[in-house]
Amino acid sequence: MTDAATLLERRNRALGAGAPLFYEHPLHIVRGEGAWLYDAEGRRYVDMYNNVPCVGHGNPRVAEAMARQQATLNVHSxxxxxxVVTFCERLAALHGDQIESVIISCSGTEANEVALRMARFATGQAGIVCTNATYHGNSELVGSMNRLGQNPSQNPHARAIPFPETFRPLIPGASxxxxxEAYLKALSDAIADLKASGAGLAAFIVCSIFANEGLPDVPDGFMARATEMVHAAGGLVIADEVQAGYGRTGHWWGYEVMGFTPDIVVTGKPMGNGLPLAATAASRALVETFRAQTRYFNTFASSPLQAAxxxxxxxxxxxxxxxANVASVGTALKTALAQRKGASAAIGDVRGHGLFIGVEMVDPADKAPDLELAKRIINRLKDKGFLTSNAGAYNNVVKIRPPLVFSHDDAAAFLVAWDETIAELAA
Structure with a gap:
């Protein structure tokens, strides 16, 4: 079998140097089962990062459905x-009455692009509001919002607002x-600026649980009141549920946890457990307005294979x-990690919902984000057989997002490795 160094050299030639890889010493993964991954030498790792295989790596029911449908029929839409019709009906029914119809695509980027265009067609406006540390995909339109707060000129029809949080609040010491109120004021100002520019307001797009922002503790009522403000200004609210949805929080949708009702819902990664599958769901009126003004179709979407x-x-x-497993295991793991804050001043905060937890690493002296410590932790955890990553607005949050089949036993083993890692790095 090819050794990792040789494979990396071949990869750089075949894919072009610079294609992202995790960890200081990249892993050569060859097999997965449930919440576990195996490398080329047969070592087992507990996967605590991938939300794509949400019902587990190598899931037998999914694999059988995939093989059976591909052997029977797979055509364009x-x-x-x-x-296909039954699947879209079932997906829409997982939401409230405001969601009736679905446009299927292959990636979260595509689904978010459809959502934004849908909002623009429906409102007749171009302006978009997002947060200053968001990520919604990689196309020219969707990608132009990524980290918009660092380069406001990259999208003249978009405005970024500070993401709502209590750990590093907009007003230190405020209740x-x-x-x-302060974060709502920022939203109000962004809407007013878009209107003054002539762009108007088409949509406010957010990950329902602000995943890429670092899973912040959001001030109570913010999303419900923000939704009211956007509607009053004539815009629509898009909930990006690519990371937040499909049971990740212990509920079907992150917007349920955050207490708001979106107009358009985007889903992606976990929908196909590894098969490319994404969706933009909204009212029939919104979907049909979009369809009437575009010739949108996707050769590989709305397929029998995706539906199966x-x-x-x-x-x-x-x-x-x-x-229920997510709620039970996630609550226990978050509680256990939160209890460890007192034992290490480098743990600034523990946040999250269900099986999506973030541990913010900081400099004990001033609580400044400690990116290098977060990197050292994830690499040390990898060496101990647990795969995590770092994320958040400052990339200093240890990101824990395992498949939904992650168990209490997996969590207990992880906590042992976590304690060992923190102790070793503090020595």
Missing amino acids: RYLHEG RAELC VGMAVLDEIEGRDLR
């Missing part, structure tokens, strides 16, 4: 197929209620009651 696999994933989540 311009034929009638009952499986939660005062912070809510998508149904199998939903069957697994519901049949195995994985949302």
Whole structure:
């Protein structure tokens, strides 16, 4: 078998040097099962990062559905197929009455692009509001919002507002209620600026749980009141549920946890457990307005294969009651990590929902973000057999986001490795 160094050299030639890889010493992964991954030497790692295989690596039900459908029929979307219709009906029904119809695509980037264009067609306006540390994809339109706060000129029709948080608040020492008002004021100012520029307001787009911002503790009521403000200004609210949805929080959707009702919902990664599958869901009126003004189709989307696999994933989540597992294991793990804050001054905060937890690493002297410590932790955890990553507005948050089948035993083993890692790095 090819050694890792040789494979890396071949990869750089075949893919071009610079294609991202995790860890100081990249892993050569060859197999997965449940919440576990195995490298070329047979070593097992607990996967605590990948939300793509949400019902587990190598899931038998998903694999069987994929093979059966591919062996039977897989065509583009311009034929009638009952499986596709049934899947879209089932997906829409997981939301409230405001969600009726679905546009299927292959990636979160595509689904967010459709959502933004849908909002613009519906409102007749161009302006978009996002946060200053967001990520919604890689196309020219969607990618122009990524880290917009660092380069406001990259999208003249978008405005970035400070993401709502209490750990590094907009007004130090303010109460939660005062912070809510301050962040709403920032949203109001952004909307007013868009209107003054002539762009108007088409949409406010957010990850429902602000995942890429570092899973901040959001002041109570912010999202519900922000939704009201956007609607009053004539705009729509887009919930990017690519990371927040599909049971990740212990609920079907992150917007349920955050207490707001979006107009458009975007889903992606976990929908196909590894098969490219994404969706933009909204009212029938919004979807049909979009369809009437575009010739949008996707050769590989709304396919029988996507529908079969998508149904199998939903069957697994519901049949195995994985949302309950997420709530149980996630609560226990977050509680245990929060208890460790007192034992290490380098742990600034522990935040998250369900099986999506962030541990913010800081300089004990001044609570400044400690990116290098976060990197050292994730590399040391990797060496101990636990795969995490770093994320957040400052990339100093240890990101814990395992498949939904992650167990209490997996969590207990991780905590042992975590304690060892913190002790070793503090020595």
